[in-house]
Amino acid sequence: MRATQEEFEKAVEQLKLLKQDPGNETKLHIYALFKQATQGPCNVSKPGMLDFVNKAKWDAWNALGSLSKDDARKKYVDLVSSLVQESPSSIKATQAGSTTSYETLLVTKQDKITTICFNRPDKKNAITTQMYSEIMQALEEAAQDDSVITVMTGSGDYYSSGNDLSNFTKIPPEGVKKAAEESGELLETTVEKFLSFPRPMEYVSTTGQSTTLVELQDVLHATEQATFHTPFSHLGQSPEGCSTYLFPQIMGPAKANEVLLFNRKLTAAEACNLGLVTEVFPDSSFQKEVWVRLRSFAKLPKNSLMYSKQLIRGVQKEKLHAVNIQECERLKERWLSEDCMNAIMNFFQKSKL
CATH class of the missing domain: 3.90.226.10 (2-enoyl-CoA Hydratase; Chain A, domain 1)
Incomplete structure (x- = not known):
């Protein structure tokens, strides 16, 4: 079953509201799926060796190979949906006598x-x-x-x-x-x-x-x-x-x-x-x-x-x-x-x- 463009756009918005950091591995995968869903297979030059951030992103996108836009869109929606369901509300503890709240x-x-x-x-x-x-x-x-x-x-x-x-x-x-x-x-x-x-x-x-x-x-x-x-x-x-x-x-x-x-x-x-x-x-x-x-x-x-x-x-x-x-x-x-x-x-x- 394919994900509609509306479902994809909704997932993009849901991701912005996610309070809990899903981790580097998942963030790279989300980035790659988004690029594959919107632009297709990786079509840009490989970054230089010292540009480790963009190099990691490029590797993640390139690893998806010939995955179709429709399949990438579906995987993106499913992944974001699972993160939203699993993510607890940010825990904020306030010390007695303090107005400061903490997220970490x-x-x-x-x-x-x-x-x-x-x-x-x-x-x-x-x-x-x-x-x-x-x-x-x-x-x-x-x-x-x-x-x-x-x-x-x-x-x-x-x-x-x-x-x-x-x-x-x-x-x-x-x-x-x-x-x-x-x-x-x-x-x-x-x-x-x-x-x-x-x-x-x-x-x-x-x-x-x-x-x-x-x-x-x-x-x-x-x-x-x-x-x-x-x-x-x-x-x-x-x-x-x-x-x-x-x-x-x-x-x-x-x-x-x-x-x-x-x-x-x-x-x-x-x-x-x-x-x-x-x-x-x-x-x-x-x-x-x-x-x-x-x-x-x-x-x-x-x-x-x-x-x-x-x-x-x-x-x-x-x-x-x-x-x-x-x-x-x-x-x-x-x-x-x-x-x-x-x-x-x-x-x-x-x-x-």
Whole structure:
């Protein structure tokens, strides 16, 4: 059964209203089906190797081969319809006493504990540019509320799988260089928020983690199933989150080099033995044991904890700020490099369409 032009146009409008990001693979497939339905088989020149965004789009369109316009239109309508049916309403949690709502976070306050929960479980809580902005806003509010501690965690199995590679596809009209500048500034500012956060910050993790955010927090609890991974060189990039300074301090230069340079993935037990994780709990009792511990922390004198943290962090604060700036400057260069662009392009090419 064919889709009418009216059904196709309706699907185009429905897609604009979709609140939940369907992911890079699906977005490329939607793009390809739209082009095939409106223009037929791919009929434009293949973009250059360094134009990884348009190259990924071209590959997706070209992969449809000789699929007819009618069949492409039907597949487009069916795909958009399935996304609309599956997409839940955007979850917006508002912290007590705050007028801020979040689309990528759940922020709650209870028992003198502010919890900031990454809320993109279907994307393994991969961090988008919007998410970075919301994390900064949540940290600003948590720094001013009356909680004793702040807990960072993630919904689903992952605390965070790291940066969402779809960030690389959002190129402003000014070009790739402008995008690299803006992304570097956003990352630098986010890390600064962690470095200057006044209250004790606890990290609660289930399976996977954005590892360079881990060492910026004060106490780290993980399940025995957790892993810690920094695939910077695999993606043609360089370390961030002050990891070039903190990792060698925490685990020693040799092990830090293995992790930061050669993509070594650490188990929870290894991370704990190296000093990256405070304590590892059995998966079956993790939530119960950790939250008993956190509620006991929240009963301690707030100002005593805050001033003690200032003394501990104050010794390294100036150095960490300098390292953060240096890392972000290097990353801006790496994001414009050929090997980084090739790595991102390979990611899109390997994605199933």
